[in-house]
Amino acid sequence: MEPARFAVGVDIGGTKTALAAIDPSGRILARTTLATEAALGFERAVSRLTATIDDLQDQLQRRAGDLMGIGIGCAGPLDLEAGLINNPYTLTGWDRCDIVTPLRQHYHVPVLLENDADAAALGECWLGAGRGFDPVVLLTFGTGVGGAAVVRGRIQRGVDGAHPELGHMPVLPEGPSCYCGFKGCLESVASGTAIAEAGRALGLATAEEVFAAAAAGHPSAKDIVSRAHAAAATAAWTIFHTLLPQRVILGGGIMETQFDGFAAAMRHALPGATQFPAHKTSIAPATLGNDAGLVGAAALILGANA
Numbered sequence: 001m002e003p004a005r006f007a008v009g010v011d012i013g014g015t016k017t018a019l020a021a022i023d024p025s026g027r028i029l030a031r032t033t034l035a036t037e038a039a040l041g042f043e044r045a046v047s048r049l050t051a052t053i054d055d056l057q058d059q060l061q062r063r064a065g066d067l068m069g070i071g072i073g074c075a076g077p078l079d080l081e082a083g084l085i086n087n088p089y090t091l092t093g094w095d096r097c098d099i100v101t102p103l104r105q106h107y108h109v110p111v112l113l114e115n116d117a118d119a120a121a122l123g124e125c126w127l128g129a130g131r132g133f134d135p136v137v138l139l140t141f142g143t144g145v146g147g148a149a150v151v152r153g154r155i156q157r158g159v160d161g162a163h164p165e166l167g168h169m170p171v172l173p174e175g176p177s178c179y180c181g182f183k184g185c186l187e188s189v190a191s192g193t194a195i196a197e198a199g200r201a202l203g204l205a206t207a208e209e210v211f212a213a214a215a216a217g218h219p220s221a222k223d224i225v226s227r228a229h230a231a232a233a234t235a236a237w238t239i240f241h242t243l244l245p246q247r248v249i250l251g252g253g254i255m256e257t258q259f260d261g262f263a264a265a266m267r268h269a270l271p272g273a274t275q276f277p278a279h280k281t282s283i284a285p286a287t288l289g290n291d292a293g294l295v296g297a298a299a300l301i302l303g304a305n306a
């Protein structure tokens with residue numbers, strides 16, 4: 001039998017870069033992870049990427065022609081049209097770095113770059129919690145709060161191809177100032193950073209400690225968590241009425257342990273809604289975990305949802 005062709009998905013993060021060879025059915029044929037080591041230089045990173053992709057091909061004993069393309073998800077800011085990574089904030093020294101051209105020239109296949117949140121949303125829509133739903137909104141709660149929307153299988157884009165900045169929805173008038181220029185944004189109330197910041201006044205160092213103290217009945221910690229839940233519920237109300245998603249997926253590190261509390265708060269108001277079909281909307285946890293970006297990057301090439 002002729003072996004299946006495959007795409008390589010690449011997920012570039014601040015500390016780790018994950019790669020996988022994925023076939024059109026979504027099967028991961030081979031995978032590997034390397035340290036991103038952005039500060040050691042972009043050209044070095046490209047060399048290591050090509051060496052790693054060559055290794056994946058060798059492992060699979062595939063011919064060069066079996067590689068359908070390379071999809072790359074990366075933490076932004078990015079210039080999607082020019083294929084540039086403009087993110088010296090988390091990838092030290094990577095400003096106006098062209099990741100697409102060298103890989104395209106080396107492999108002679110399509111190479112596509114995408115924001116990591118959008119790649120993760122595509123991944124969840126292809127093989128995870130968004131499968132069979134449309135439209136889908138992914139909200140990720142981690143260090144920050146991010147998100148993406150997939151409508152009719154395509155990433156919802158704005159000016160310059162950018163995705164909706166769901167973390168910067170105002171949810172709390174006169175809330176904490178946000179780096180975006182506003183105050184009381186979802187991110188400035190319900191992100192891991194914001195929860196940890198609020199917890200410091202109680203002698204708690206991390207968001208995890210705040211959640212643990214709240215679960216143990218600490219009144220002030222419970223207030224911080226309640227405020228984050230209320231912020232998420234307000235944001236959900238806005239999302240439901242503006243994007244009318246069939247499914248909202250909650251992902252990110254915080255949701256690995258806190259999904260039930262956040263989802264309950266978001267669902268609480270739904271039965272009272274009169275202006276959108278609440279009975280057709282569901283809230284679910286992300287199911288692909290750290291693989292969502294990798295799978296979605298490959299989906300850019302395989303056309304699964306791109």
Ligand SMILES: [Zn+2]
Pocket residue numbers: 167168169178179180181182183185187188
């Ligand atoms: Zn903001």
